[in-house]
Every structure is written in structure tokens, then in C-alpha cells.
Amino acid sequence: MSKTYGIGEFAKRIGRSVQTVRRWEREGKLTAKRRPSGHRYFDESDVRAMLGGAPEKRLTVVYCRVSHVGQKDDLESQVKALEAYCLAGAIPVDEWIKEVGSAMHFKRKRFLDLLDRISRGEIARVLIAHKDRLVRFGFDLIEHLALEQGCEIVVVNQESLSPEREMVEDLLAIVHTFRGRMYEIRKYEKQIKDDYPDSLEPKGLLS
Structure with a gap:
């Protein structure tokens, strides 16, 4: 009798993840056999088909x-x-x-x-x-x-x-980006005050 595998054992046997095997089932690349209980299983013919059909080694x-x-x-x-x-x-x-x-x-x-x-x-x-x-x-x-x-x-x-100077440059780039965004917010806040000078003093957007 041919050896059978649950989905986890089958995934290990062919060197893939369980999630990949499930995706292949959804895509129709692989069809699992079913027991009377409805549980899926695979056998050596499935293993040979998948390993033999692999386009190249990983x-x-x-x-x-x-x-x-x-x-x-x-x-x-x-x-x-x-x-x-x-x-x-x-x-x-x-x-x-x-x-x-x-x-x-x-x-x-x-x-x-x-x-x-x-x-x-x-x-x-x-x-x-x-x-x-x-x-x-x-x-x-x-x-x-x-x-x-x-x-x-x-x-x-x-x-x-992992060069420290590279990390410093990346962090400075983040600071520079946020400074630019804060400047744009302040410009927007000033524009509101200029457009509506008689309105109630709006609460600062950055406060």
C-alpha cells in the first residue's frame, strides 16, 4: 500500500510550505485526495508528480x-x-x-x-x-x-x-522628511488665518 501524507507531511516532503500547497490547490495546480471523513491526503504519486514537475531546483x-x-x-x-x-x-x-x-x-x-x-x-x-x-x-x-x-x-x-553612518544618514532623511511636512502644515494653518481673519482664532494644528 502506498504511503500517504497529511498536508503538513506532504509540504515537508516536497520542500514547500503548507500555505504554498494550499495555494496550489486553490489555483488547480494540485488536487488532494479525500478520505471518507473529508480530510485531504497525498501519496507518493503526488510527491513524484510535484518533484518531477519542478522547473528547477530551489x-x-x-x-x-x-x-x-x-x-x-x-x-x-x-x-x-x-x-x-x-x-x-x-x-x-x-x-x-x-x-x-x-x-x-x-x-x-x-x-x-x-x-x-x-x-x-x-x-x-x-x-x-x-x-x-x-x-x-x-x-x-x-x-x-x-x-x-x-x-x-x-x-x-x-x-x-552594518555601518553606523548609514543608519545615521537614514535617520536624518526621516527627520528631513518630517520637517518638510511640518512646514507644509504650518503654511496651511497660516493660509487659513489669512483667508479668515475675522473668524475665531483657530486652535493650532500642531498644538
């Missing part, structure tokens, strides 16, 4: 990033440190991604391409030196979405590869 990718072209030395330091980490852990790497762009901006070409490939189930693992090498804010959300597609994000936590 990749292990290393992603390295700095904010400015002037930080190329920092970029190479990331590459060397992660290379040493992978060699020490006997981790085979299929692809190395190096990118220059602020962690504050999500519209980085290679970063977005990586996210697209994760969503298509092409990436099994992404290694980064530190969380902020991927994004300054929102790492937990991206990690959650990656796990939904069966992709693990490995944070090596190389603190020395």
Missing part, C-alpha cells in the same frame, strides 16, 4: 547591500564575511547578489527581483549579514511573506557589517 542566495557607491569597500567586506560563513557551515551558494541602494527605499531593482523570485517559489534560502542589509524597516513582514513561500531568511548578524 536556490540558496546571498544578498549584500550598501547605500552608496563610496561604500564599495564595505560591500566587499560583506561578501568576504558571508563567504567565510558559508564555507565554515558547508552551505552551497547558487547566487551572490550585490546591490547599491538605500535600505529606506523598496524600489531597488535587484531587491524587487529577489522578492519576485521568492514569491514564485524559486528561492529556498536567503543569507544576509544583518537585517538592515535587506531593509531598514519592515523586515518581519518580508520574513513572514518569505516563509509563506517556503523561503528561509538567514541573518548572520555580522554587526560590523
